[in-house]
Amino acid sequence: MTKLMEWLAVLTVLGSIWGSMITKKVGAEFVDNNYTLVLYSPIIFVAIFGLYAASVVIYRTLTFNNCEEASIELQEDIKAAKEDLTRLGFKFKEIST
Amino acid sequence: MQKLPLLIKISLFIGVLVSLFPNLKENLTLITDMAGENKIENKYSILLPTYNEVQNLPIIVWLIVKYMNESGYPYEIIIIDDGSPDGTLEAGKQLQKIYGEDKIVLKPREKKLGLGTAYIHGIKFSTGNLIFIMDADLSHHPKFMPQMIEKQIKHNFDIVSGTRYVGTGGVYGWDFKRKLISRGANFLTQLLLRPGASDLTGSFRLYRKDILEKIINNCVSKGYVFQMEMIIRARQFNYTVGEVPITFVDRVYGESKLGGSEIFQFAKNLLYLFSTT
Numbered sequence: 185m186t187k188l189m190e191w192l193a194v195l196t197v198l199g200s201i202w203g204s205m206i207t208k209k210v211g212a213e214f215v216d217n218n219y220t221l222v223l224y225s226p227i228i229f230v231a232i233f234g235l236y237a238a239s240v241v242i243y244r245t246l247t248f249n250n251c252e253e254a255s256i257e258l259q260e261d262i263k264a265a266k267e268d269l270t271r272l273g274f275k276f277k278e279i280s281t
Numbered sequence: 282m283q284k285l286p287l288l289i290k291i292s293l294f295i296g297v298l299v300s301l302f303p304n305l306k307e308n309l310t311l312i313t314d315m316a317g318e319n320k321i322e323n324k325y326s327i328l329l330p331t332y333n334e335v336q337n338l339p340i341i342v343w344l345i346v347k348y349m350n351e352s353g354y355p356y357e358i359i360i361i362d363d364g365s366p367d368g369t370l371e372a373g374k375q376l377q378k379i380y381g382e383d384k385i386v387l388k389p390r391e392k393k394l395g396l397g398t399a400y401i402h403g404i405k406f407s408t409g410n411l412i413f414i415m416d417a418d419l420s421h422h423p424k425f426m427p428q429m430i431e432k433q434i435k436h437n438f439d440i441v442s443g444t445r446y447v448g449t450g451g452v453y454g455w456d457f458k459r460k461l462i463s464r465g466a467n468f469l470t471q472l473l474l475r476p477g478a479s480d481l482t483g484s485f486r487l488y489r490k491d492i493l494e495k496i497i498n499n500c501v502s503k504g505y506v507f508q509m510e511m512i513i514r515a516r517q518f519n520y521t522v523g524e525v526p527i528t529f530v531d532r533v534y535g536e537s538k539l540g541g542s543e544i545f546q547f548a549k550n551l552l553y554l555f556s557t558t
Binding site for chain 2: 186187188191237240241242244245248249250251252254255257258261262265266268269272273274275276277
């Protein structure tokens, strides 16, 4: 089963539950008491998930490691490599820019 | 039976065990030998596809040599240069003179022919049973290679992938916008594809050779989304993937690219993989 089919299957199940509630085939009493809530529940779910997604992405963006030390270490490695390679007889090409 | 002292019971039990499995001791030694042998026989082929990397190539090779020599595992570096006009191949030839033809293998191609075929080309000439793929532009530091090797051996993984998104992993040289796009794209991919790996577009990985070949032959995409498809195909074939946090230092020399067309390519491929795997 492809991921698309999995999503469609789950959405179909949720959709039919919602559909049968809105047409009062199941849980009629609960639907009568909370009709607006049931009616808008798909939108509410999407909105809540959207908020969750946005906060997760923003949190992870802000906590994305900024590897200063890795950059400094690399600069030192480049220097060491150039010195050692020159000693071994490597001829570096001049940077034209 | 019940009257027999405990000691006799135990010796009887051991006697039965030994008669049932007379080769137990031998088998045990064999298993330990195999584990030991495995360690000796592993050889690592490092594939370095290059295009205009004349400044970076000597540095990356020097670093690979340094860390692989320290780790003590046999290895070779296969440089696949796609006809760079800047003299990358000449730099490779100089490195070959310094480090020897067994360590530096040059397998150039006429012109730019894409990453997937570069890997296939490199694998063809590789003598190792495990393959490292990494970028030659210094964004991947060879100091992580021994960690990836250890992880692969310890858990017998089919693939070990470097990851920027977990633990001590991270990036250098990215602004807020770039980080946001990267995190957003990653979240969406995790949600839709559930790939079982945290860094899908990274290209610092260790593969078993046969598995890498099989995965590449099943991939259809080109360019940088190719890495994402590789790990998704791996999941499709139920291969095991381990991860090692890596730091990614964005290109020191040269331009790094992430434009509208890359994002479009990414979205297109995400939907393709979503509907086909």
